[in-house]
Amino acid sequence: MSTLAAFARPVAVAALGAAALFAAPAAASAAPFMPDPLANCKPAATLDVEKEGNQVEWEFEGPEKATTDAQVTYLNIGGQAPTLGTSGPLTNGEGVERELPGFTGHLIPGGTYDPDGPNGQLEACTLGFGFAVTQ
Template structure:
């Protein structure tokens, strides 16, 4: 096999994979944050992102009085130009929505989680790093 053929085949496979990724239908999708930013926190809580059409929703779910100061930072590639933004504050059980067409990378750079709510005797848990991608 020639050197040119050795490089052309992987490039063709990568191009086909990318074309399939971007041609995928705009179905509802959910992406877990990896690694889980709440992995070391108890009691258990979740941070998630879902996308349906162009609508992206970030959600924090925890015990009844749980709070977090975490915010999701995002990079969206799909509109007229790439955009960078933030989810704003996440409230327990209430989703935050944005209109983000195309591919979106979501980042939780840190923050804290308090299972009993702000101002109680429990110690807040430091959140880890979390990353997710939706299309």
């Protein structure tokens, strides 16, 4: 295999992966993270993203004293220039909002979920990877 062919194949695979991500169906009002980063955690909790107009909101909902150290990393394409940022800390029952016009990719690279808070007896759960797309 020539050097050019050896280089072109991984580039083509990366381009197809990026195209699939950007072509994923976008929800106008809400998008679940896929796969669900909390899928293996008990008791159940949710992480989601909602968009209304240009306003994006990330929300963590769990039992009363639940905590997470997860943050959402986003790439927004739609303003003057692409913007990369984070949601900042997510607090149980309180949404974090940002003004993000256009297309936005949202990523949860990991973190932990503690269903009864840092002083509780239940063990913290390691979050999986998750992404969502809004426009």
